[in-house]
Each structure stands twice: as C-alpha cells, then as structure tokens.
Amino acid sequence: MNIAMAVFIACSVMAIVGALALILAREPVHSALSLVLVMISLAILYLLLGAAFIAAIQILVYAGAIMVLFVFVIMLLNAGEEVRTNVSRLAKWVGLPLGIFFLLEMAYSLFHEFNGRAGAATGGTFGALVPASTEQLSMKLFTEFVLPFELTSILILIAVLGALVLAKRES
C-alpha cells in the first residue's frame, strides 16, 4: 500500500464520519463543524487527483467562507440543542430501506466499473478528465462554459437581492 492509497482511505473515512456526525449531532455548531470536516476531506481527495486549484477553491469557498457564515449565524441566533421529534413513519419504513438500497446499488456499480483496474481510486481515469492546470481550467470556464458561469453568478446575485428584500420589508 502506498502513501496515496493510505491518504485516500483516511480521507474517505473522515468524510463519511463527518457526514454521519453532521446528521447525528444535536448541537448545531457540531453539525456545522462536521460539514467542514467533510469539505476538507473532499478537498484532500481533489488534491490526490492532481486538481490542486479545485482543492484550494473548495476549502477557500466552502469551508472558509460559506461555513463561517453558517457558524456566525448559528452563534448570532444562539441556537440551542436540537429537539428530536418523532420520526415520521414514512421516513422510517420507506426511506431507510430505500437509502440502503441506493447505497448498495452505488457500491455495486462502482465495484463493477472499477474492478480489476488498478489505480482507479487514486486518479487513473478521473485525473485524466480533470484539467490539471489553472490555466486550462480558466480557459474552459471563460470560453466553453461562460454562459453557465455567468448565469450562476446572476443566480447568486438574485439570492442576495432576495435576502435584502426580506430583511428590509416593513413588518
């Protein structure tokens, strides 16, 4: 087992544990921090695939900006521990089996897809698809994908305006 494989397994475990803790934690701040853990592990996985720029942006934007705002709001509202209500029966009897089914299906198809192809998990195929350098990435982003890119920014602007309208409305 090489170092990359060890890092991959460690980060995957960290991401899964973080995702579980996000749902199971009762304290909102703990949930937010678990999500940060998930994002950082994902960033390390990107780094492992050779996409350093995307890894850095992942941390900078999601963990460094968005989640900080989340934590800030949680602290500002001084939100206490969550109160557990009775879980809905539909979620219990339909949702749980369905979730497990999808998990198994995903595991099966991934295993089927990559079985016997060594190095797939450490960026053999995925690494080739992702533009490695920042230059290539920005070229793609500002020529081929310029319309979705600009539309996304307008979408975010609309969200900001919406928040402003809600905040400024006379009650």
Place this chain on the structure above:
Amino acid sequence: MEFVTHHPVLVVSLIKIAIALFVVMTALAYLTWFERKVVARIQSRWGPYWVGPHGLLQPLADGIKFLFKEDIVPPAADKISYVLAPFLALALALTTLALIPIGPATITILGQPTQLVISHSSVALILLFAISSIGIYAVVLAGWSSNSKYPLMGGLRSSAQMISYEVSLTLSVVGVLLIAGSFDFYDIVGGQSGRWFHFLPKWHIIPQILGFICYLTAAIAETNRVPFDLPEAETELVAGFHTEYSSFKFAMFFMAEYANMITVSCLATLLFLGGWLSPFPATWHWQLYLPAAGLILAGIGLIVGGLRGVQLSAKLVFPVLGIVCLGVGYLCTFAAVMPVIQGPFWFIAKVFFLLFFYVWARGTLPRFRYDQLMSFGWKFLLPLSLINLVLTSLVVVLRLR
C-alpha cells in the same frame, strides 16, 4: 533505513520542517520581546529589563510560566471544541509557513540542489489563503465553546471582522496575480526582477501601491492586531475570545497570533516587495558582502554596548553574542556560503521591516470603534481594492493589445 532511501522527498521535507519549526518558534518568542521593547520605546519606558540582560530571557520565562499555570476547562464549556480551538489556531498558523519560499528556486547546499521551501505548489498562493481562511474557526470556536458572555461577543466580532476584511485582502492580491499571471511564488517573485528606468527595482509595490495599502490594512485586521483588535479589546471584552483560556492553551493562541503576523508579512514581501530579490542592481558586486557586513557591525555593537552596560549579566553575555555574530559574519564571506545567504538575507530583512511596521502601528494608533471598523472595511477598503482591480486589469489588457 529502507524507508529513508525509498522516500527521499519525505525525509528532506521532515528535515526542512524541523529546521523551520525551530527557527519560527524562536522567532515567535523573540517577536514578543521585540514588540514589548519597541512599544516601550515609543511610550518612553524600558520594557522587559530584568530577566536576563535587557530582558532577553523574558520569552523563555513567559513560556515556562505558561507551562506551569493551572489548565482550567470551564465546567459549562463544550469540551471538544474548547480543547480543539487553540490547537487549530496554532497548527493552521504554522502550516501556512510551509508554502512560503525564502530563497530562489535554484540553490545548491552541500552540492545538492535544494529549494528553500517546505512544500512547492503551483497554486501556492491560493492554497495559503485557503489554509488561513480555516483559521477563523479557531477564534469562533474558542468564543462559542467557552459558554460565557465576553468570549461569545469576541467570537462574533471576530468572525464578522474576518469575513469582511478577507474580501478586501483577497481582492487586493488579485492585482498582483494579474500582472504576474501565476499562483506560483517563484513566478511571482521572478516577474519582479529587473529595473524600471535602470534604477528603480521592478517590484509590484510601485504599480500596485493601492493594492499594497489595501493588503497591509486588511492584513492587520485579519490578524486581529491594533488598531483592529476588537475581538480581544481589553477595555471592552476583558480579553475577548480567549478570556476563559489559561495556561498553555492561552499561549497557543498567543503564538498563533504572532505566527499569523509573520505569515502575512512574508506574503506581503513575496507579492509586493520583490521577495528575496536585492534592491540594488546585480552589477553592484559589493552588495554580496552586505549580510556579512551587517553581522560584523552588529557583533561589534554588541561587544562595545555590552561592555559599557550597567548590568553584570549584560557585560558577560553580550560580548559572547557579539563574538558569535562576528564568527557567523566571517563565515558569510566564504565563497560557498555567500551566494546561498543572499536570498534569505533580503527576504528576512524585508519581513523584519514589515513586522516593525506592525509594532509601530500598535504603538501609534488607537482602536477603532465597531461601527467605524465595519464602515471602513466595506465602504472604503473594498471599493478601493475594487478600483485597483479594475485599473490593473485595464492596463494589463491594454498592454496585451
């Protein structure tokens, strides 16, 4: 041994980390001493004086004191977050330093080509920002997990302040990125070599003077230093986010703050002040002797000053330090050492100047009020950095045409 031969990169990195950690930890300790001395001088006081000659052992005494204080965890605190916060603060503050190169890319030490950086990355700048943006959590977590009024206020203030000023900080750097066209520190500094009008060094500070001012201001706010030290304003919030911390956990926050100061100064040096490049033209060969000359002058000063001093300890210690300085200075004139020492010498000199600026600002300026802080950040600094960005991109595009 097999592991060593199989992973030479790992071993070299570990050696570099060990050296860097030792140097940075010592620098941190003596930065506190330096700050207290300079602020004392600004305020017509002596500063630390009695622990060792001229208070030189004060950082050591402080460290030992922190270690032996009782380590208190408030019963109402959130244990995990409370313990995690100081570790996070110090670990992240030190991690960023791994990305900072202190000398040119091609250098040979003991016949071996070496880079004077722990981790070289093509997106080093943005990685550095990413790591330091996580550092906010340390402050926020410390404020929240203490479960107490003043720390919570400090944590809230701090997160609001850091979010606000990070925008300006990042935008002020984009101007440099546009000119350099790379995230790699070697490319950014390499682009600053050369002269304007045959005498002015081609550093980014000259076309990017607006960006430099924005960066420096936002950087002081990001590191929670005077005049932006609202998260720990003593007169309002006792000590802000670290009120409930004691013993070595408090010391870790303290060290993290100083480590962040060093990181921010290093970044300013790399981006705006030409990194390890000499301010003199390459044809002036006497400049190669400057590090040696500086050390020898410092050595003579230490010997003369020490012998004329009042304290007995100063009379004994300073001449010894002076002789060490003379020895190292003489070593710097050797042909094997001289070219290696040039880059780090200029780099450290520039970082030291910026650190002095930090301390100077602390000794001079009063603290902002909270509303002033916010309006300054959003209504003055952000537009200024945006104007700088627009102007720079305009010039870059026009020159491409």
